[in-house]
Amino acid sequence: MILVPNWQALLFVPVGAERHLASAIRLRPDAIVLDLEDAIAPAAKPEARARLRSAQQLIHAAGIYCVIRINCQLREVVDDLAAAELGHMAALMLPKVEDLRGLQNVAELTGGKIGLIALKETPAALQALPAIAVFPQLVAMMLGSEDYAALLGVSPDGGALSYLAAQIGVAAATRGLLGIGFPGSLANFQALDLYASQIAQGRQLGLRAVAAFHPAQLPVIRSALAPTHAEITWANKVLQA
Structure with a gap:
């Protein structure tokens, strides 16, 4: 049975960035997200895949x-999964999920035994929630x-994300899923007061966890999401009583 995780703070680490991984392990977020997508240039992906299992073993x-x-892309998905140790994985994060096709492909390739996290990154994703x-x-x-x-041609800090954040919160709550994120830029690791206020807003919209890109964001996440x-x-x- 696949269980919904009870996480608050996730931290992205590019696969192969050994110093960043050591720092992430030392800081102990609830989950470390090993990134094979945006953080890895196309030409560097084969090398990253070759180093994936050793990174998983350290986290485990x-x-x-x-x-x-x-x-x-399906061909890259197959290569990514072939390089991974499924037994040392809590979940797979799928980027740019707009329909069921990508989820179905990954569920089939993993035998339906791994929990999936759907990243909603495009306006088209809103209709399929x-x-x-x-x-x-x-x-x-x-x-x-x-x-x-x-894709909207706007700043992530300008308020345009609030509607999608609320819709994700509602859709997640409908089935008891974990809603991750907030209406604002994930890169606000230098404007931490703004970052904290945006996380608090996301919490009010039903989002219960945040994925960070910088270690300085982790204490802010824990404080903003604390009871x-x-x-x-x-x-x-x-x-x-």
Whole structure:
């Protein structure tokens, strides 16, 4: 049985970036996302695949959940999965999910035993949210802020992402999936006050986890997603009752 993860903080690490991986393991996010897609140039992907299993083994030995962001094209998907150790993987992240085809291909290639995270990065993905949310192997949906805003021709910090973030929150809650992301740029690791406020907004829209690109973002994620004083007080009253 595939379980929905109870994560708050995920951290992307390019496959092969050994210093970044060591730092990520030391900081202990809930999950490390080994990136074979945007972080790896096309010519470097074969070498990255060759180093994938050793990175997975280090994460597994540290007792941290491992996620792999694979590529879009089916031929690359096959190569990515052939290079991976499925037994040391908590989930697969699929980019630019607009329909069920990519999810079906990956579910078939993995025997339906690995949880899938659907990245929503295009305006076309909005129309398919209800159908995608009920896919059996799906465990989470994530807002891909940068690509979505780029396709709209707007800034990710300008407010245009709030609607999609809310729709992902609703679709995820409908089936008890994990909603990941927030309406803003994932790259705001120098404007941490803005970053924290955007995560708080995402929380109010039903998104319960955030994937970061920089270690400085991790404490902000944990603080922004921590239970409020009012929530803790209410929970204690329930326990007493």
